[in-house]
Amino acid sequence: xxxxxxxxxxxxxxxYEKEGPKLSVLDQLLVPHEKVYIDITxxxxxxxxxxxxxxxxxxxxxxxxVLGLAVDLCTNSKTMQExxxxxxxxxxxxxxxxxxxxxxxxxxTAVNLFNxxxxxxxxxxxxxxxxSKDNIxxxxxxxxxxxxxxxxxxxxxxxxxxxxxxxADNGNIDNNGNNGNKKIRMMTICNTGSLATxxxxxxxxxxxxxxxxxxxxxxxxxxxxxxxxxxRLTAFEILxxxxxxxxxxxxxxxxxxxxTKGADACVVGADRVCANGDTANKIxxxxxxxxxxxxxxxxxxASPFTTLxxxxxxxxxxxxxxxxxxxxxxxSQAPKHMNVWNPGFDVTPAKYIxxxxxxxxxxxxxxxxNLNVADFVLKHQSDDYKDGPSSSKKPKLx
Numbered sequence: 595x596x597x598x599x600x601x602x603x604x605x606x607x608x609x610y611e612k613e614g615p616k617l618s619v620l621d622q623l624l625v626p627h628e629k630v631y632i633d634i635t636x637x638x639x640x641x642x643x644x645x646x647x648x649x650x651x652x653x654x655x656x657x658x659x660v661l662g663l664a665v666d667l668c669t670n671s672k673t674m675q676e677x678x679x680x681x682x683x684x685x686x687x688x689x690x691x692x693x694x695x696x697x698x699x700x701x702x703t704a705v706n707l708f709n710x711x712x713x714x715x716x717x718x719x720x721x722x723x724x725x726s727k728d729n730i731x732x733x734x735x736x737x738x739x740x741x742x743x744x745x746x747x748x749x750x751x752x753x754x755x756x757x758x759x760x761x762a763d764n765g766n767i768d769n770n771g772n773n774g775n776k777k778i779r780m781m782t783i784c785n786t787g788s789l790a791t792x793x794x795x796x797x798x799x800x801x802x803x804x805x806x807x808x809x810x811x812x813x814x815x816x817x818x819x820x821x822x823x824x825x826r827l828t829a830f831e832i833l834x835x836x837x838x839x840x841x842x843x844x845x846x847x848x849x850x851x852x853x854t855k856g857a858d859a860c861v862v863g864a865d866r867v868c869a870n871g872d873t874a875n876k877i878x879x880x881x882x883x884x885x886x887x888x889x890x891x892x893x894x895x896a897s898p899f900t901t902l903x904x905x906x907x908x909x910x911x912x913x914x915x916x917x918x919x920x921x922x923x924x925x926s927q928a929p930k931h932m933n934v935w936n937p938g939f940d941v942t943p944a945k946y947i948x949x950x951x952x953x954x955x956x957x958x959x960x961x962x963x964n965l966n967v968a969d970f971v972l973k974h975q976s977d978d979y980k981d982g983p984s985s986s987k988k989p990k991l992x
Contacts, residue, residue: 605788605834607654610661610742615735617665619658621648622789626830634658636666636673637693644700644707647821651790652865653745653898656710659697660738663714666693667731677727686727687718690734703874703915703939704865709900710741745792748898749799751953756800756896759949759956760859761809763892777811778804779858781848781886784818784876785827786863786896797861797896798831800951805837812839814857818876819845820922820936845878849885860886861951864897871944871957871965872909877937883946895942896951904968909941 608619609631618631623646632648634640640662643649649658666673667690680686694711701707717737721730764776780801784790787798795802804810813832818824825842832840843851851857860882866874873879873895886893906912919934928934944965950957954974957965 605831607649607651607789607792608658608661610739612739614669615661615665615739616669617658617661619643619649620789622650622827623648625789625826634662634665636670637662637697640666641697641700644697650823651785652704652706652863652901653749653791653796654789655701655704656706656900657742657745657792659700659707660710660714660741663690663693663697664735664738668735677731680727683722683727683730686730687722690718690730691715701915702913705903706865706898706900709903713741714738742792745898746794748953749791749794749796750803752796752896752898752951753794753799753803755953755956756797756861756894756951757803757807757809759894759951760800760804760861760892761807764858777809779812779814779856780804780810781814781816781851781857781860781882781891782828783816783824783845783860783862783878783882785823785831787828787831789827789831790863795831796898796951797863797894798828800861800894800896801837802835805835810838811858812841813837814841814843814851814855816843816845816848816878816882818878820925822925823876845881848882849888852885852889852891857886857889857891860891860893861896862894864895864901864950865939866906866912867895867897867902867950867967868906868908868912868944869904869968870908871947871950871967872912873942873944873947873950874909874912874914874939875942877940880940880942880946883942887946892948893946894949894951895947899952899954899971899974902950902952902967902971904971909943912939912941914939914941 610617617634621630621632624630632643640658644655680689717733718730721733760778765774782797787795801810801813815824815828829842862875862879864873864875883893915938917936917938919936922934922936957967957970959965
């Protein structure tokens with residue numbers, strides 16, 4: 595795994611070249627002070643950048659995993675030599691799935707990683723009857739590239755659905771679909787923009803769409819301790835995109851900011867959403883949701899459909915990753931031997947969530963105040979993209 599610097603001003607979380615193929619990812623631990631791209635040549639390299647949080651964001655983790663696998667299988671000399679001596683198709687599949695199982699161990703909380711690899715596994719097994727090793731390898735590469743393109747398209751749709759619901763919440767869209775003059779004051783935590791996805795972003799993508807509509811009054815980012823994804827990455831994206839009235843606050847200032855400055859909506863990302871709407875996201879999201887509820891600020895989760903995990907009934911069943919004590923000690927100047935609890939995520943109960951914005955639409959509460967994520971998934975899973983590009987229409991901006 596090698597690295598190379600770039601002077602590009604574009605917000606590219608990764609660079610992928612179909613010729614080769616070749617993959618490199620932005621080392622987000624160095625942003626905003628440096629823009630350095632790390633070459634990914636095998637699954638070990640993909641695992642390492644995911645685990646170390648050199649790349650992060652549930653959608654991006656999934657894309658780097660599947661593209662890293664494709665690059666490994668198609669270009670890595672050691673892997674290609676090992677594949678060359680495997681004759682039986684079933685043994686080829688076993689070999690590939692061992693690499694996929696290894697990638698699954700990189701980060702446990704983000705369900706997108708597991709869903710993406712499961713989706714790719716389905717594609718692999720659909721090619722068994724072809725009896726060709728090359729066909730299987732080509733199918734993996736083709737589908738991984740499709741998933742990359744799909745991620746950007748889905749994020750743009752999330753931005754559209756999110757902008758529409760926020761504008762409607764604030765009286766900007768009447769019964770005839772006409773727009774008013776109200777602009778949105780939005781708050782967010784962690785980083786959910788171009789750097790958390792293959793492009794455009796989820797929660798920050800909603801802000802980006804509002805900006806395009808000239809309906810974004812301001813964007814407030816929480817610093818997101820202890821890794822400071824908000825201050826390092828989201829603040830960087832806000833400035834690069836020239837979003838209006840961008841403001842950075844410390845995590846503990848959120849409630850005071852809502853009371854004194856005001857906010858029209860909180861929009862956050864997600865690493866896993868349960869069947870009942872309970873949502874795992876970056877640590878600090880739960881307390882932001884509680885503060886929003888107290889101050890009457892709508893609280894939305896923006897995430898791809900693949901983040902909806904209806905196999906888990908509620909949030910208590912989500913495995914929460916605990917990070918190294920050094921991550922907190924080193925960034926807080928605490929005494930070296932202080933005891934530390936450093937979870938990477940928390941779970942926001944559904945009762946604090948107004949709605950869940952996906953590329954397929956928005957999950958809103960029913961008459962009983964429940965977020966029926968399971969019903970939403972059942973309704974839309976048939977138009978999922980597992981067999982190729984969707985024929986569903988792109989949502990329209992109101």
